[in-house]
Amino acid sequence: MVPRTCIVLLFLLCSFSSLATAFLNLTLPGQHPNPEEVVQEVHRKVNASLARRQMLQGTIKYQDSSCLTGNPIDDCWKCDPNWPNNRQSLADCAIGFGQYALGGKGGEYYIVTDSSDDDAVNPRPGTLRYAVIQTEPLWIVFPGNMLIKLSQELIFNSYKTLDGRGANVHIVGGGCITLQFISNVIIHNVHIHHCYPSGDANVRSSPTHYGYRTKSDGDGISIFGSKDIWVDHCSLSHCKDGLIDAVMGSTGITISNNYFSHHNEVMLLGHSDDYLPDTGMQVTIAFNHFGEELVQRMPRCRRGYIHVVNNDFTQWEMYAIGGSGNPTINSQGNRYTAPSNPNAKEVTKRVETAEGKWKDWNWRSEGDILVNGAFFVASGKGVEFNYEKAYSVEPKSAVLIDQLIMHAGALGVGGRDNNLGKWSSGSNGDGNGLGSGPDYTDDMSGSSSRNNPLPLSSTSTLFSFFISLSSLHAFHNEKIISGFNCFYIYIINVSANLVHKREDREDIRAIESAVFCFRLDEMSSLEHLHLTLRAGFVQHLKGLKVLSEEVMNHFEVTNLNSNVRLGGQNGDEDVPY
Structure with a gap:
């Protein structure tokens, strides 16, 4: 009869041997074999x-x-x-x-x-x-x-x-x-x-x-x-x-x-x-x-x-x-x-x-x-x-x-740097998201003129202002406030006489975009919704200093559905980035 101590010893040796082999020939979960x-x-x-x-x-x-x-x-x-x-x-x-x-x-x-x-x-x-x-x-x-x-x-x-x-x-x-x-x-x-x-x-x-x-x-x-x-x-x-x-x-x-x-x-x-x-x-x-x-x-x-x-x-x-x-x-x-x-x-x-x-x-x-x-x-x-x-x-x-690598980095205005302009704190925020505090502004660019508007060429093109219903439907639970509908808004092909090109803008086909969320049951009418969307987006653009005051008077709301053009004409539908 083999003594019990020997059986235990053999078992332990075999166990440690397999562990050592696995460790030396390690394969991680998710590792590709080739x-x-x-x-x-x-x-x-x-x-x-x-x-x-x-x-x-x-x-x-x-x-x-x-x-x-x-x-x-x-x-x-x-x-x-x-x-x-x-x-x-x-x-x-x-x-x-x-x-x-x-x-x-x-x-x-x-x-x-x-x-x-x-x-x-x-x-x-x-x-x-x-x-x-x-x-x-x-x-x-x-x-x-x-x-x-x-x-x-x-x-x-x-x-x-x-x-x-x-x-x-x-x-x-x-x-x-x-x-x-x-x-x-x-x-x-x-x-x-x-x-x-x-x-x-x-x-x-x-x-x-x-x-x-x-x-x-x-x-x-x-x-x-x-x-x-x-x-x-x-x-x-x-x-x-x-x-x-x-x-x-x-x-x-x-x-x-x-x-x-x-x-x-x-x-x-x-x-x-x-x-x-x-x-x-x-x-x-x-x-x-x-x-x-x-x-x-x-x-x-x-x-x-x-x-x-x-x-x-x-x-x-x-x-x-x-x-x-x-x-x-x-x-x-x-x-x-x-x-x-x-x-x-x-x-x-x-x-x-x-x-x-x-x-x-x-x-x-x-x-x-x-x-x-x-x-x-x-x-x-x-x-x-x-x-x-x-x-x-x-x-x-x-x-x-x-x-x-032409679009490397975060997409959109200022995508390649981490300078802070005006950023929204969101609803219920503590307000710390507004402005560009000294602790979080990159001052290593060597220029303070980044937000100054630069003129484009004099060639004029009509602008188109789009609203489309987003797929961002609100949750029906506590994770998202129930009852919200979100509208994705963006501008393409904007008049060069009315719009200033920012220093870091690489593609003027998409000047700016935003998403706005509203409780539709709080809107008294379709016109109320139109005006709310228009006012919100104009305020958004003013904060970014993208559009001049003159262009603010050129928004005309004509309709609203899942894919509607507001103001302007002959604009090709596009995505912002």
């Missing part, structure tokens, strides 16, 4: 969008379209003229390792009506914090420009989309966004900046749980042990720690179409060199603009597979891409513009690692453009073999960068 296939699919989608754009050039359809950019993400949703009524189709547009992020697709719409954040344990219905902690899928939208000053880190639950299209939404303050042990989150078209450490306080993370949080790092977006995450068309700057950090076994992430500026340590991917689960981290970094006054970490990688494709690096102070712990870095079709400092021309940096160790790391540069003396130090034995599968679809050259 990352080169994902790389190949990214190139296929870019090539398809560019081919479609080239095929339609010179045609009437191309001339009338603002959507055919060649950027597969933007073309996916912008080419749908009805996207304001079909917002959730955005979830089908991601590429790369984060392409399976569902966000709040299939869930109800939640309209943020209150910009305040004065209670992190018991947030009020209508606030952003109340929305992100819910357990069910939610597609979160904003009825107008809004500044949300966080009191503590904003802890998300799974299956949430933050959709800031049609508004200028700024998130600042304590902690900022935390994605911890969750999945399926989309963050789209918001400004995230001036985030500082918070904590030593209780914070709610779900409707049934709140707990004590220690001091946070002050990241713009902190991704911790999470998967299926997509961050798209955001403008990020001025945070205490990283703008985006992903650590502790996070994977399935796409970071696309963002504008990064005014920061030291931009992006960290990986917890530490010794944390083996981060070997399964897979991140796509595509179509981003790494802009002014950045220092380092674009990104800084520890372990994992990082695909850096079709980004524009306009400057850095120390280095652009760094790493340690043997990460795989696949750089394709990027433009790297080195600073004037002769000692900072190298794109890459192996952090605190001797050449004898990093010479076998797989770091590859393919189709990149190196400007102003920039140089990329590649490494790795058998690199050609490791990247062989990506060759079947050739990556697009960096000569197309200007086209692919």
Whole structure:
């Protein structure tokens, strides 16, 4: 008979052996078994969008379209003229390792009506914090420009989309966004900046749980042990720690179409060199603009597979891409513009690692453009073999960068910077969202004339003013005030004699837009509704200093239904961004 102690010992040895094997051959939930296939699919989608754009050039359809950019993400949703009524189709547009992020697709719409954040344990219905902690899928939208000053880190639950299209939404303050042990989150078209450490306080993370949080790092977006995450068309700057950090076994992430500026340590991917689960981290970094006054970490990688494709690096102070712990870095079709400092021309940096160790790391540069003396130090034995599968679809050259990243950052007026004009605090807000306080205004642009109107050419075109019923139907529960109907309003083709072009406006076809929500049962008549809509939008435009006083008298309400033109004529229907 085998002694019992031996049986127990054999059992323990077998158990620990399997655990050790699993740890050394780690596969994270959400990790793709063949990352080169994902790389190949990214190139296929870019090539398809560019081919479609080239095929339609010179045609009437191309001339009338603002959507055919060649950027597969933007073309996916912008080419749908009805996207304001079909917002959730955005979830089908991601590429790369984060392409399976569902966000709040299939869930109800939640309209943020209150910009305040004065209670992190018991947030009020209508606030952003109340929305992100819910357990069910939610597609979160904003009825107008809004500044949300966080009191503590904003802890998300799974299956949430933050959709800031049609508004200028700024998130600042304590902690900022935390994605911890969750999945399926989309963050789209918001400004995230001036985030500082918070904590030593209780914070709610779900409707049934709140707990004590220690001091946070002050990241713009902190991704911790999470998967299926997509961050798209955001403008990020001025945070205490990283703008985006992903650590502790996070994977399935796409970071696309963002504008990064005014920061030291931009992006960290990986917890530490010794944390083996981060070997399964897979991140796509595509179509981003790494802009002014950045220092380092674009990104800084520890372990994992990082695909850096079709980004524009306009400057850095120390280095652009760094790493340690043997990460795989696949750089394709990027433009790297080195600073004037002769000692900072190298794109890459192996952090605190001797050449004898990093010479076998797989770091590859393919189709990149190196400007102003920039140089990329590649490494790795058998690199050609490791990247062989990506060759079947050739990556697009960096000569197309200007086209692919032309709309990087938050969309709309002032999309590429985080200057604050006049922002709405929303109903029931505490008023902190109004104005541009000194703590949250970027004064690094070197110009105070940004809001001064600049004249356009003298060519006159009639303007068209549209109202369409939005799909933002109100909830019939406490999450949204019941009985509201929302109207999406935007202007296209505005008279050059009456409208001033703002300094940062890239496309005057869509001058401004807004969403207004009303209780229809409080409107005494259709005329009352017309006048309320008109007055609200005119006030909105005055606050942004977009239109002159003369144009205010040119609004004529003629009808109202699901798709109605107000004033003007011969305007082509379009979407604002």
